[in-house]
Amino acid sequence: MLLLSEEQKLLMESARGAVTARAPVAEFRRLRADSRGEGFSRAFWRSCVELGWTGVLVPVEYGGIDFGVVGAGLVAREMARGLALSPFLSTSVLSASALARAGSAAQKADWLPRIARGEAVVALALDEGARPGAIAAKATRTASGFRLDGVKHLVLDGQAADAMLIAVECEGQAALLLAKADATGLSRDARTLVDGRRVASLRLDGVSVDADARLAGGAATIEDIVDIGRAVVSAALCGVAEEAFSRTVRYLKERRQFDRRIGSFQALQHRAARMHIEIENAWSASLKAMESIEARSNSAALDVAIAKAKASEAACAATAECLQMHGGIGMTDEFDIGLFLKRARVDSVLFGDAAFHANRVATMLGY
Amino acid sequence: MAINHAELRAWLEANCPPEMREPAGEDDICWGGRRWVFQSEAQRLWLERCAARGLTVPAWPKEYGGAGYSRDDAAVLAEEMRRIHARPPLVSFGIWMLGPALLKFGSPEQKATHLPRIARGEIRWCQGYSEPGAGSDLASLRTKAEDRGDHFLVNGQKIWTSYADKADWIFCLVRTDPQAMKQKGISFLLIDMAMPGVSTKPIVLISGKSPFCEAFFDNVEVPKENLVGTLNRGWDVAKYLLTHEREMIAGGGNLYDIHALDRAASAKAHGAKLADPILRAEIARAAIDTYASEATRQRYLAEAANGGEIGARSALLKYDGTELNKRRHELMMSLAGAEGLYFDGNLGPAQDIARGWLRSKGNSIEGGTSEIMLDIVAKRLLELPAD
Numbered sequence: 001m002l003l004l005s006e007e008q009k010l011l012m013e014s015a016r017g018a019v020t021a022r023a024p025v026a027e028f029r030r031l032r033a034d035s036r037g038e039g040f041s042r043a044f045w046r047s048c049v050e051l052g053w054t055g056v057l058v059p060v061e062y063g064g065i066d067f068g069v070v071g072a073g074l075v076a077r078e079m080a081r082g083l084a085l086s087p088f089l090s091t092s093v094l095s096a097s098a099l100a101r102a103g104s105a106a107q108k109a110d111w112l113p114r115i116a117r118g119e120a121v122v123a124l125a126l127d128e129g130a131r132p133g134a135i136a137a138k139a140t141r142t143a144s145g146f147r148l149d150g151v152k153h154l155v156l157d158g159q160a161a162d163a164m165l166i167a168v169e170c171e172g173q174a175a176l177l178l179a180k181a182d183a184t185g186l187s188r189d190a191r192t193l194v195d196g197r198r199v200a201s202l203r204l205d206g207v208s209v210d211a212d213a214r215l216a217g218g219a220a221t222i223e224d225i226v227d228i229g230r231a232v233v234s235a236a237l238c239g240v241a242e243e244a245f246s247r248t249v250r251y252l253k254e255r256r257q258f259d260r261r262i263g264s265f266q267a268l269q270h271r272a273a274r275m276h277i278e279i280e281n282a283w284s285a286s287l288k289a290m291e292s293i294e295a296r297s298n299s300a301a302l303d304v305a306i307a308k309a310k311a312s313e314a315a316c317a318a319t320a321e322c323l324q325m326h327g328g329i330g331m332t333d334e335f336d337i338g339l340f341l342k343r344a345r346v347d348s349v350l351f352g353d354a355a356f357h358a359n360r361v362a363t364m365l366g367y
Numbered sequence: 368m369a370i371n372h373a374e375l376r377a378w379l380e381a382n383c384p385p386e387m388r389e390p391a392g393e394d395d396i397c398w399g400g401r402r403w404v405f406q407s408e409a410q411r412l413w414l415e416r417c418a419a420r421g422l423t424v425p426a427w428p429k430e431y432g433g434a435g436y437s438r439d440d441a442a443v444l445a446e447e448m449r450r451i452h453a454r455p456p457l458v459s460f461g462i463w464m465l466g467p468a469l470l471k472f473g474s475p476e477q478k479a480t481h482l483p484r485i486a487r488g489e490i491r492w493c494q495g496y497s498e499p500g501a502g503s504d505l506a507s508l509r510t511k512a513e514d515r516g517d518h519f520l521v522n523g524q525k526i527w528t529s530y531a532d533k534a535d536w537i538f539c540l541v542r543t544d545p546q547a548m549k550q551k552g553i554s555f556l557l558i559d560m561a562m563p564g565v566s567t568k569p570i571v572l573i574s575g576k577s578p579f580c581e582a583f584f585d586n587v588e589v590p591k592e593n594l595v596g597t598l599n600r601g602w603d604v605a606k607y608l609l610t611h612e613r614e615m616i617a618g619g620g621n622l623y624d625i626h627a628l629d630r631a632a633s634a635k636a637h638g639a640k641l642a643d644p645i646l647r648a649e650i651a652r653a654a655i656d657t658y659a660s661e662a663t664r665q666r667y668l669a670e671a672a673n674g675g676e677i678g679a680r681s682a683l684l685k686y687d688g689t690e691l692n693k694r695r696h697e698l699m700m701s702l703a704g705a706e707g708l709y710f711d712g713n714l715g716p717a718q719d720i721a722r723g724w725l726r727s728k729g730n731s732i733e734g735g736t737s738e739i740m741l742d743i744v745a746k747r748l749l750e751l752p753a754d
Contacts, residue, residue: 002666003673249749264754269745270738276749277663277687284662285655309652310659355648362651366633367641 001291002284004070011071014051015078022047023084025336031085032196038160039190039198040085045118048086055116057096057228062112064096069228069290073235080239083343085197087121090157093232095122098165098176098225102215107178111163123161125152125202126226132352137204139170139177139214146170146177146214148185148207154350158200159190165215166204167222174219183207195342227304230351231293234286234304234311237347241279241315244340248272248322268325275318282307282314302364309357312348319344370440376447382416384409388452396458399488401535417456418487424462427470431478432486460529461485461492465538468608472555472596481536481557495525495539495558495582496605503739505540506549506602510584512541512556519543519556519594521564521587527733531567531580535560544599555601557593558584574725575710612734613681621664622688623730625657628695631702650698657695660687679747686740689730696727 004012023044031041048054056072058064072093079088096115099108099122114120128136128151137150148168158164164186165176179186185207188200215221249272252263262268289307292300319341323330330337348354386409397403397410405411417423420434426441427433436444448455466485469478484490501508510523521541531537537558544552558565564587569577596604632650634640641647664684671677677684699720700707707720731737745751 001669002662003669249751253750253752260754261752263751266742266745269749269751270741272749272751273683273686273741273744276744277683280683281656281659281663281687284666285659287666288662303658306655306658309655358648358651358655361655362641362647365629365651365654366635367647367650 002287004074007067008070008074011067012074012078015053015075016081018047018051019078019082019084023079023082023086025083025339028083028085028196028339035192037198039157040087040160044084045086048088048092049116049118053088054092054118055096056092057100058092058112058116059100062100062108063116064112069231069293070287072228073232073286073290076232076236077239077242080236080343080347081243083240083339087123087157087160089229089232089236090123090161091115091121094124094156094225094229095165097228098124098215101225102176102217102221103178104212104216106212107215111178120163121157121161122163122165123155123158123200124225124229125155125158125164125166126222126351127154128152132356135167135169135174137166137168139168139175141171142208145209145211148177148179148204148209150204152202152204153199155188155200155202156197156350158188158202159198161200164202166202170214174222175217176215176222176225177209177213178215179207179209179213183209193346195339195346197343197346223301226351227301228293230304230308230357231286231289233347233350234282234289234307237311237315237344238279238283238286240340240344240347241282241311241318244319244322244337244344245272245275245279247337247340248325251326262325271321272325275321278314279318282311285310302361305357305360305364308352309354309361312357313354315344316341316348316354370436370443372443372447375444376450378420379447379451379453382413383448383451383453384413386410387413387454387456389454390452391454395454397454397456397488398459398491398530398533399457400459400491400533401489402533403488403491413454414456414488421486423457423488424466424482424486427466427482427486431470431482432484433482457488459485459488459491460494460534461490464494464608464612465492467611468538468555468604469595471607472604474592474595476592477557477595490535491530491533493528493531493534493537493582495528495531495537497527498524499526503736505605506553508540508542508553510539510541511545512543512554512589514543515588518591519589521556521558521584521589523584525582525584526570526579528567528580528582529578531560531582532569537565537582538595540601540605543601547599550602552599553601553605554598555595555604556589557595558587558589562587562589564588572725573728574722576722576726609735610678610681613677613685621661623692623695625661625691625695628657628698628702629654631699646698646701650702653691653694653698657691660691664688679743682735682740682743683748685735686731686737686744690737692730693727696724700724 031037052065053075055064056067056075059066099111111120139146139148148166161181163178163180165178167176185205187203191199191201193199252268253261255262285307289303292303323337323341326337329335386407397414421429421432422434424432425434425436425444429435462485466482469481496505498508498510512519512521537560539556539558540553541556542552543554564585566583567580570579570581571577628650630636632641667677667680703720710721
């Protein structure tokens with residue numbers, strides 16, 4: 001394994017072409033400047049629908065193409081090269097996986113076809129504090145269903161979502177409940193992150209949902225779904241690092257100082273070589289994690305933790321090196337390299353950073 | 368035509384002695400050679416039986432002592448041997464390094480003379496490349512071979528020659544044209560170490576062991592027919608061999624025991640969760656980097672098997688694999704604490720940790736230093752300029 005199939009290669013190539021043509025970094029800059037927008041472009045989102053990406057993890061009977069986690073990761077990696085903004089991760093990866101795996105028959109029939117058609121944005125509301133931890137938000141049973149109380153932060157695409165999958169403590173165990181974005185008692189604040197992305201903070205103040213809003217499963221199910229997100233974000237981190245690195249190598253071959261190209265200096269060559277190795281390893285680990293999930297391997301959780309730790313660490317380190325190698329111009333907002341540094345930092349924190357996952361690896365390996 | 372899988376399996380079951388299915392330590396390897404003393408009758412039998420079927424060098428042609436296996440056949444054999452935990456019947460630099468070079472560059476006479484003896488474990492070879500003044504800059508080597516009509520007269524010194532004191536023959540890089548620039552005047556020569564004027568001296572390493580030697584050549588008269596390939600084109604042979612070696616290392620399963628640190632750090636090994644949180648974190652980071660690196664090795668192999676080639680990527684794998692091995696050994700020492708420090712002759716696991724740690728320091732020097740590997744990655748994979 002660890003070898004892309006012909007279909008996967010085709011998907012990757014078409015994704016690269018589509019991102020270059022329709023969601024280059026300039027498009028990211030345009031969206032970043034629009035502080036009142038949804039945080040992504042509906043035009044590009046329609047392209048994602050045409051290309052089948054919105055249904056990449058949606059089963060065929062619900063209108064998707066069910067292409068697998070590796071396919072989702074390849075799309076995320078290519079999007080990351082252009083810093084493309086879209087609800088792909090929140091909706092097509094996380095929520096589609098959650099609903100396909102744990103949704104009721106009615107929830108699947110209601111939401112999955114709309115997700116595949118790009119007609120619904122569904123956000124996953126998980127985080128509550130500075131780092132992953134116990135869920136404090138609560139669902140309490142009422143006569144008609146559940147009442148939700150608590151706060152949620154860092155909800156990707158929460159500002160634009162039509163519905164939310166909200167992680168809560170429910171009757172003594174972790175659970176996901178589906179709530180419409182316009183549910184009474186649910187308020188959201190759009191926030192802007194350091195990398196220019198828009199997310200939402202949610203306040204759940206007695207949000208009332210029906211009894212059938214609850215998805216199946218508990219903490220283990222949520223963990224499996226989040227693992228898919230972690231693996232796909234790892235792939236995205238690789239895309240960020242690879243693009244920043246390839247731009248930097250190009251710069252090393254062009255920029256002249258002391259009458260020679262700076263890429264001819266061994267001090268820089270060796271640093272570049274090490275960076276290349278780290279990025280290669282991050283991608284290998286990410287691909288392995290995605291394959292393990294698809295194969296339902298016993299080591300999937302470990303492989304995902306290794307991938308997220310490695311990709312988070314490698315992408316942050318590499319983008320910082322890339323900035324340094326660009327010198328002063330790298331510090332300017334006008335130049336793109338800093339955008340990759342910031343994107344890497346945010347992605348590294350999503351669903352647990354390198355230290356968080358290193359600790360999990362230590363525990364899983366029995367240290 | 369593919370091999371008969373069932374028949375091969377049955378043959379291995381019937382012919383691999385039980386003793387040869389036990390885990391082998393460094394001292395249980397069968398190297399062969401004129402002076403080889405078999406450690407057991409089982410070891411002798413296993414070599415003899417495998418050699419008779421060409422299984423010591425399965426991918427070599429039958430006429431040279433091999434079994435004529437395709438790459439896929441050889442993979443099946445390796446898998447079947449792993450299945451019954453069979454030890455390799457014979458390990459040698461002849462199999463690993465010289466054989467492939469002779470198959471590509473050797474004359475028909477050289478192949479017929481040397482290959483079957485390697486395959487049967489009759490002759491043990493060593494490699495004479497590095498010199499005191501030619502390490503990373505190997506092409507600056509100065510051991511000279513002068514043309515004296517019917518023979519070459521060889522004078523000079525090699526260093527870091529693995530097991531030269533136990534070897535029968537040495538394959539050497541020698542300077543045959545002192546006027547030519549560097550790589551251009553080098554030839555590839557086979558020298559019988561029993562010849563007058565050849566001597567060796569073991570080098571005691573920081574680990575206390577002596578796997579390496581110095582080899583001296585004092586007016587050694589080497590027959591002309593021992594020149595491999597074209598005169599003054601020995602660098603081509605050496606380069607081919609080096610690439611082959613790195614690919615073998617990359618392809619043959621990880622060279623190091625990448626799980627040793629995991630095993631040592633697990634609660635099973637010492638009864639409780641690691642008490643020192645910082646050491647625990649460092650070991651976890653090393654494990655993450657190790658498994659990510661291992662995934663790259665497997666990915667490159669898969670891509671190469673699918674029609675690509677490892678090429679300069681082998682330098683990347685060499686760099687990363689050796690640097691990680693050093694890092695893991697440092698952590699093995701940290702884990703052992705004061706108990707890892709005793710070195711007073713009582714053979715035991717603790718001393719193995721110290722020896723392993725010291726030995727690992729050579730990993731990033733031998734076979735091309737880490738700095739040279741990074742040069743190769745930068746120039747060949749990233750195509751950074753020389754200017």
